[in-house]
Amino acid sequence: MGGEPLMNFDLIREIVEWLSANPLSVPFICFASTNGTLLDDERMEWFRKYRNILWLGVSYDGSEYLQQINRGAKAGIVNFDYFHDVWPEQGFKLTIAKESLRCLAEVILDSQKKGYKIAASLAQGIDWSDDDAELYLEQLSLLSVAYLADNDLTPINILSRALYEIDNLPEYQHRFCGSGVYMITYDIDGKYYGCHMFSPIVMGEESALEISKIDWMCETIADDDRCKNCLLKSYCPTCMGLNYHFRGEVSKRDFRSCKMILAEAIASCKFQIKVLTTRRNSLIKEDAYYAQAALGAYPLLSELSIRNSISPYVMGKI
Ligand code: SF4
Incomplete structure (x- = not known):
């Protein structure tokens, strides 16, 4: 807040x-x-x-x-x-x-x-450059090497996010958090909002009427039409509160972060596959599930590059 x-x-x-x-x-x-x-x-x-x-x-x-x-x-x-x-x-x-x-x-x-x-x-709200995204990928790769060398270190959340549905795009983008469904914020006057980000203290009183019309249960609430064919549409995180605050719609993502998300996907994919190949004897059930998603994503992600690919990351346009 x-x-x-x-x-x-x-x-x-x-x-x-x-x-x-x-x-x-x-x-x-x-x-x-x-x-x-x-x-x-x-x-x-x-x-x-x-x-x-x-x-x-x-x-x-x-x-x-x-x-x-x-x-x-x-x-x-x-x-x-x-x-x-x-x-x-x-x-x-x-x-x-x-x-x-x-x-x-x-x-x-x-x-x-x-x-x-x-x-x-x-x-959030940063104008990330290609240089930033390349540097980010480099740093995530350094982290991967450290985690693979030391089992006692817990991989950072960014490298552990599952590469959902990259090789099997869903019809629409799923919500990334429980806002309005599994989570509700009650204000001191008893009115409720999807999360604290939508309360008047954050969005201002003048937005309250529009916010009250949001259909939180709508399945496609987080679907950004511009991301329709993007390979990262299920993997890419989004905050409905920030989308609304800065771009006026809960689904409207910040395209200035696309290359940073691509860096996360490329680094995570390689890391999760390496976990599969180097820790064969100590894999837990989730590792196998993540690795399976990563193996499906690998052929597609290996076609993408930070410098040359432009979002949305669509096959045939890479
Ligand atoms: S990476 Fe960019 S284009 Fe792709 S889903 Fe995310 S916001 Fe949309």
Whole structure:
């Protein structure tokens, strides 16, 4: 949503202590994303006490420089070990920016070797260039080599995404998240939205009427007509909230990210096939499923190149 929740720590404390004293009859947790800069000893102790009710997800971009650029705060003043210790199951959120591409593999591997769980995703609204996409592919390849050499490292989410239906395009693009179906956001006035991204505090009051007309259950809600024949139409991630916010339609994707998604697909395909061939004796069921999808995608993806292919990535036009 933007903003730093811990700036309103007193309200968080009031809500959580009330919930703790008046437990609900349904399972619940409270969650907040934070840049981690507003924690002193007293707050750390308080969060630790209520760790089962309230989870904090910290944003982590690696070096001092990157943390400063992406979060406006120096990494040195954030105690990442504290977050890892209190909520070990909660991954750190790493946003991949242009400035982080050059050292991406190093940053991710350093963090994973410290035991941190990392969930990485591309920064949104960026005008990515071919050079960026080539550099990204290079860094993802370095990560693949490291994961294949060390079974104890968990491959980053980007390399583990299944290459769904690349060799068998579906009729329409599926939704990429549970917004409006498995997830609903209730605002303080009782009105509900697909997710928090559609609430007035994010989209503005003036969008409320149009948003209320969205048919969340519509099967083709995330289908972008321009991607109709793209080989990556099932693989390509999308955020309906950001699509609506920046392009006025929940299905309208940002084509400036296409080559970065292509880099992810090429790197993941090679990685997932190598997992199949190098770990034959220790494959789990999911590995085989992913590898099967990757094997189907390989002949098509190997025809594509970052520099020469233009999205949508259509066979015969490659
Ligand atoms: S890569 Fe580009 S053209 Fe292909 S599905 Fe994604 S947004 Fe559409």
